[in-house]
Amino acid sequence: MLPEIVALNTSPTLSVPWWKVVYDFSALTDWIDKSLHNSMSPFWTTITEMLIIGVLILLFYALVGLFLVYAERKVCAFMQNRLGPNRVGPFGIFQTIADLFKLLFKELIPIKNADGFLFNLAPFIVIIASFMAIAAIPFAKGLHAIDLNIGVLYVMAVSAMGVIGVLLAGWSSNNKYSLIGAMRSGAQIVSYELSVGLSLITIVILAGSMQLSVIVEAQRDGWFLFKGHISAFIAFIIFLISSTAETNRGPFDLAEAESELTAGYHTEYSGIKFAFFFLAEYINMFIVASIAATVFLGGWMPFHVGSWEGFNHIMDFIPPFVWYIGKTFFVIFLMMWFKWTFPRLRIDQLLTLEWKYLLPINLFNVLIMAFLVLMGWHF
Amino acid sequence: MASNQIMFILFSVMIVVFSVLTVTSRRILRAAVYLLFVLVSTSGLYFMLNYQFLAAVQLTLYAGGIVVLIIFSILLTSHISQNFESSGWKKNIFSAIAALIGALLSIITILDYKFSATTEVAQEVNMKLIGKSLLSTGYDGYVLPFEIISVLLLAAMVAAIVVAKKVSPKSAELQNLKQ
Numbered sequence: 316m317l318p319e320i321v322a323l324n325t326s327p328t329l330s331v332p333w334w335k336v337v338y339d340f341s342a343l344t345d346w347i348d349k350s351l352h353n354s355m356s357p358f359w360t361t362i363t364e365m366l367i368i369g370v371l372i373l374l375f376y377a378l379v380g381l382f383l384v385y386a387e388r389k390v391c392a393f394m395q396n397r398l399g400p401n402r403v404g405p406f407g408i409f410q411t412i413a414d415l416f417k418l419l420f421k422e423l424i425p426i427k428n429a430d431g432f433l434f435n436l437a438p439f440i441v442i443i444a445s446f447m448a449i450a451a452i453p454f455a456k457g458l459h460a461i462d463l464n465i466g467v468l469y470v471m472a473v474s475a476m477g478v479i480g481v482l483l484a485g486w487s488s489n490n491k492y493s494l495i496g497a498m499r500s501g502a503q504i505v506s507y508e509l510s511v512g513l514s515l516i517t518i519v520i521l522a523g524s525m526q527l528s529v530i531v532e533a534q535r536d537g538w539f540l541f542k543g544h545i546s547a548f549i550a551f552i553i554f555l556i557s558s559t560a561e562t563n564r565g566p567f568d569l570a571e572a573e574s575e576l577t578a579g580y581h582t583e584y585s586g587i588k589f590a591f592f593f594l595a596e597y598i599n600m601f602i603v604a605s606i607a608a609t610v611f612l613g614g615w616m617p618f619h620v621g622s623w624e625g626f627n628h629i630m631d632f633i634p635p636f637v638w639y640i641g642k643t644f645f646v647i648f649l650m651m652w653f654k655w656t657f658p659r660l661r662i663d664q665l666l667t668l669e670w671k672y673l674l675p676i677n678l679f680n681v682l683i684m685a686f687l688v689l690m691g692w693h694f
Numbered sequence: 695m696a697s698n699q700i701m702f703i704l705f706s707v708m709i710v711v712f713s714v715l716t717v718t719s720r721r722i723l724r725a726a727v728y729l730l731f732v733l734v735s736t737s738g739l740y741f742m743l744n745y746q747f748l749a750a751v752q753l754t755l756y757a758g759g760i761v762v763l764i765i766f767s768i769l770l771t772s773h774i775s776q777n778f779e780s781s782g783w784k785k786n787i788f789s790a791i792a793a794l795i796g797a798l799l800s801i802i803t804i805l806d807y808k809f810s811a812t813t814e815v816a817q818e819v820n821m822k823l824i825g826k827s828l829l830s831t832g833y834d835g836y837v838l839p840f841e842i843i844s845v846l847l848l849a850a851m852v853a854a855i856v857v858a859k860k861v862s863p864k865s866a867e868l869q870n871l872k873q
Binding site for chain 1: 696697721723724727730734746747750751753754757758759761762765766768769770819820821
């Protein structure tokens with residue numbers, strides 16, 4: 316009996332000084348895991364850990380959503396030479412919180428002759444798809460909920476489910492505008508998914524793995540955007556274009572083109588159900604941007620240059636989480652820039668761009684990358 | 695009860711319930727959504743077995759591909775107010791008999807097979823392993839089925855293009871003349 320009691324009473328301690336946790340979260344997560352194991356059975360440990368991670372991701376999800384809406388309005392205002400939100404709080408930073416409360420208090424209008432079950436289910440499918448994708452993203456060293464063997468494929472597979480929610484929303488509203496919006500969105504997402512997949516495969520060839528943690532680790536001596544030079548650069552541009560289209564954002568926002576279709580597939584939604592679609596759109600943008608940051612720009616890996624020891628050491632002082640957030644928001648800024656400066660495409664132009672230009676270039680690019688890797692012509 | 699068993703029971707109950715709902719629902723789009731739930735729970739089972747590749751393929755191909763295509767064709771063809779009439783008793787009896795025979799056959803086969811339980815931990819299947827055995831000609835190689843499926847898909851794609859191709863006005867006139 317004695318050893319067990321001893322083992323129970325010694326609470327595990329953090330193996331590194333607390334301020335070093337910012338550079339490597341695995342010490343903190345190990346410590347939490349051990350402390351939980353000491354106080355409960357493995358089954359309940361797993362359940363508690365899942366709950367903690369779920370709550371944390373949910374919190375992160377809400378905060379990022381709120382911030383991105385604010386950022387979008389500010390960037391839009393900047394592009395149009397306006398001030399943007401500036402009344403609620405300093406620089407209007409509490410504007411989106413006020414908007415959130417407004418949306419929460421709004422009435423949920425039930426639709427006559429709509430398919431109630433599917434109408435209410437659709438926003439949840441969209442939200443769940445983005446929620447599942449966010450779980451596989453490495454935020455910082457050791458801050459990675461599930462590190463799947465097939466990380467890239469998983470994120471693509473799960474985020475592809477969101478289109479089902481859009482299609483259901485359009486059909487079950489029993490409204491012609493919604494239906495047209497849903498059809499457009501379906502055609503668009505299904506075709507642009509190909510380009511997203513192929514441009515990611517280009518980098519998978521270079522990395523030799525689909526595991527996101529391995530992909531990040533492989534960029535220790537330089538980001539893939541620079542290591543794969545020409546081919547990686549083409550893949551990055553194609554990824555930016557096609558992922559903007561996949562998230563239904565301007566200039567590819569045909570699905571909710573307000574000048575033609577009122578609001579497209581979510582015309583009939585009100586209150587918090589509308590907010591779900593709105594939130595999912597921003598989170599999808601965040602997911603796409605963090606995949607771009609992870610796969611092309613090194614994720615949480617600091618900016619390293621080959622064998623410049625001193626330079627690399629200085630860069631290591633900036634915590635990985637800051638690097639990750641910085642890169643992700645850089646990509647998000649690029650996508651917002653697209654939205655507010657390019658005119659919207661027509662549906663035939665959209666499909667021509669994908670099938671006649673992006674797809675052939677992409678297929679050729681995959682071949683080039685395979686050739687570069689075979690010959691060892693990358694850094 | 696271990697967490698594994700709880701998850702297994704959860705997934706299998708979902709699969710059974712939604713499968714039944716898929717075939718009994720009178721609204722066609724709801725049936726498609728129930729089918730989606732069946733396919734997603736099946737991929738949950740694969741995740742449980744630690745076969746992540748198959749699970750992700752199940753999600754992309756079935757949930758993201760086939761169900762989207764089904765929903766797409768429903769969107770194009772049927773109206774929201776359309777409800778299917780329930781089939782006559784003759785049809786019901788015959789399909790029940792067919793389903794029972796099918797279920798009996800598979801249950802007998804499953805009971806006949808001696809499943810040997812192992813205590814080994816489920817292994818992760820590496821992507822490299824899958825890729826290599828997919829393209830190897832050796833003992834564990836799947837290169838022949840892989841190539842045959844590629845040819846089949848190519849044929850299907852060419853056929854789709856031929857069906858969808860616009861007929862040029864000149865050749866349409868020629869065909870009219872022939873008739």
